[in-house]
Amino acid sequence: MDSQDMLQRLYGQLIVSCQARPDSPLHGWVFMAAMARAAEQAGAGGIRADGPEDIRAIRAVTTLPIVGIYKRRDLDPEVYITPRFEEARAVREAGADVIALDGTARPRPGGQTLPELIRRIHDELPGTLVMADISTLEEGLAAEAAGADIVCTTLSGYTPWSRRQEGPDLDLVSELVRAVRVPVIAEGRYWHPEEAAEALRRGAHSVVVGTAITNPRAIARRFVVAMQQAAKSLRESASDIQGGRHAFENCSTG
Numbered sequence: 001m002d003s004q005d006m007l008q009r010l011y012g013q014l015i016v017s018c019q020a021r022p023d024s025p026l027h028g029w030v031f032m033a034a035m036a037r038a039a040e041q042a043g044a045g046g047i048r049a050d051g052p053e054d055i056r057a058i059r060a061v062t063t064l065p066i067v068g069i070y071k072r073r074d075l076d077p078e079v080y081i082t083p084r085f086e087e088a089r090a091v092r093e094a095g096a097d098v099i100a101l102d103g104t105a106r107p108r109p110g111g112q113t114l115p116e117l118i119r120r121i122h123d124e125l126p127g128t129l130v131m132a133d134i135s136t137l138e139e140g141l142a143a144e145a146a147g148a149d150i151v152c153t154t155l156s157g158y159t160p161w162s163r164r165q166e167g168p169d170l171d172l173v174s175e176l177v178r179a180v181r182v183p184v185i186a187e188g189r190y191w192h193p194e195e196a197a198e199a200l201r202r203g204a205h206s207v208v209v210g211t212a213i214t215n216p217r218a219i220a221r222r223f224v225v226a227m228q229q230a231a232k233s234l235r236e237s238a239s240d241i242q243g244g245r246h247a248f249e250n251c252s253t254g
């Protein structure tokens with residue numbers, strides 16, 4: 001399948017990000033491959049995955065397009081998403097169709113600039129689509145000029161200069177759609193299905209959802225916190241009622 005067909009295949013689709021950090025009980029390729037299968041059964045149109053081991057395992061169980069990344073926080077705590085050509089090649093060789101990488105202008109470990117890295121991927125790994133993970137409109141424009149095939153809102157809220165907000169950066173989707181010619185993929189803090197639908201209405205090509213689907217710890221936590229808050233206010237109102245009753249009793253016996 002050529003890269004235009006691949007883009008076409010992702011159009012309007014949910015891409016499920018199947019990632020689990022080392023401290024998660026679900027860390028490991030067995031669990032990530034199972035997550036990817038579950039996502040496919042649900043009707044997702046693509047998978048985003050981290051690291052050659054997970055990507056290889058996912059490739060073995062699905063024919064869905066894979067957006068591959070290789071996080072290397074050990075090389076750089078800030079520019080950690082597929083920072084160098086070495087990581088890009090490893091991800092591609094493991095079976096990824098699209099390589100997503102840090103698309104900001106920050107200095108990269110290894111010293112290559114973003115345009116140099118994208119050029120090298122296109123030259124040496126032909127047929128690979130490059131997705132630039134960016135945090136602002138300006139970075140999206142620069143990434144497109146640098147040769148990125150797709151821009152993605154992944155890093156909005158995760159660079160010191162980008163918008164901080166609890167929910168997804170839908171406005172960045174709208175701004176990018178107006179300003180760039182390449183497809184814009186929405187990603188980052190999509191928690192409700194309606195938000196993903198809204199991203200499509202604003203012109204997103206696809207939407208990537210991770211935590212809300214593949215992180216049971218975060219999902220369960222949401223319930224725990226909501227219930228703890230409810231229990232606390234129940235306790236408070238019960239003690240108010242009790243306090244009221246005491247006051248009444250003291251008053252009527254006094």
Ligand SMILES: CC(=O)N[C@H](C=O)[C@@H](O)[C@H](O)[C@H](O)COP(=O)(O)O
Pocket residue numbers: 017019069154155158187188189190208209210211212
């Ligand atoms: C900032 C960063 O490193 N984002 C990572 C990129 O791959 C992942 O940790 C996110 O889970 C992914 O972007 C999906 O987003 P969310 O989990 O919010 O749906």
